[in-house]
Amino acid sequence: MTTDPHSTAGPASGHGHDHAHCIADALMRADALCAERGARLTALRRQVLELVWNSHKPRGAYAILEDLSQREGKATAPLTVYRALEFLVEHGLVHRIESLNAYIGCAAPGAVHSGQFLVCETCGNAVEIDDPRIRAAIGTIAAEHGFQVSRPTVEVRGTCTDCQEKTP
Amino acid sequence: MTTDPHSTAGPASGHGHDHAHCIADALMRADALCAERGARLTALRRQVLELVWNSHKPRGAYAILEDLSQREGKATAPLTVYRALEFLVEHGLVHRIESLNAYIGCAAPGAVHSGQFLVCETCGNAVEIDDPRIRAAIGTIAAEHGFQVSRPTVEVRGTCTDCQEKTP
């Protein structure tokens, strides 16, 4: 749990990029988007969004809950986190990774997309992609079946480049 | 729960097809496949497979558990079902629908495929597809990212033809 290839807690985690910038950027875009839509990005919701963005790994609701409780200095109820997450998912700021029961910050909030992910089984990082070919293929086959799509889920499990290099 | 567009319990459910045949066929193929591989399709596992095949809707582990308990006339532990499901999934006889935490019989056991589904949010039926274009698109984009795929998950939520007709 703590012996992770990439750190999971602090900022500046992962592949040497400036993760603080990721977070700040995500929060800024969230502020803008919510302002534009008249949605209320309350302190709590903003806090949860920030915690979700603390790494590029999908995080479980209860993990976020722990972080939140710690930061607030008092115990918080699961529902608090779930409500915040529901808001964030509804507004496209966060995606839910179904195969992990976990949540991750959206890489392109505001844009119309459905969330496609490459999830590394070794390090736990998840990269969001939005490939038009996959979207098109799904659209085509759905049409062939007379199926009306509302929410496509694409989650590809496997091994990321970094982790392949580490175990040759 | 009981007011379902298609019945969920008895055989001969759904779109007027001979579902008893679906079940018999699935069991036969499972027998053959396991014999071929030297895998032990025990009475319990076969029973669970049959219960999974009782409809074309994904079923939760605890729902299967209830069925099993009822059929056996005695209470069964969750673990019993989970172990059977684990075996069935490992051997490709059953798929897990991640977005529903539920299980469904594989339409083409033995064939190499990963499981792609059109899941109707209205009636609950799930149709397994295996579209080469989706597979290809996923393969391509994964390669572009240097990502080594182990298990792609594609679950498309939406509305099936039947349900669209019923609510125009």
Added chain:
DNA sequence: GGTCATGGCGTTATCTTATTACATCGCCGG
């Protein structure tokens, strides 16, 4: 400023889904 409706949040309890740890049983080769 006062009033009211709305929506966000806190509290508690409960439900569903899944796993861990350990004991037992039955088959099969030696």
Added chain:
DNA sequence: CCGGCGATGTAATAAGATAACGCCATGACC
């Protein structure tokens, strides 16, 4: 017969999610 191994039984518990109820802050409206 016996040891080994895979399958099953039993009990307890972890992890994920929701339901029911009520208080309080915000902001529109008078």
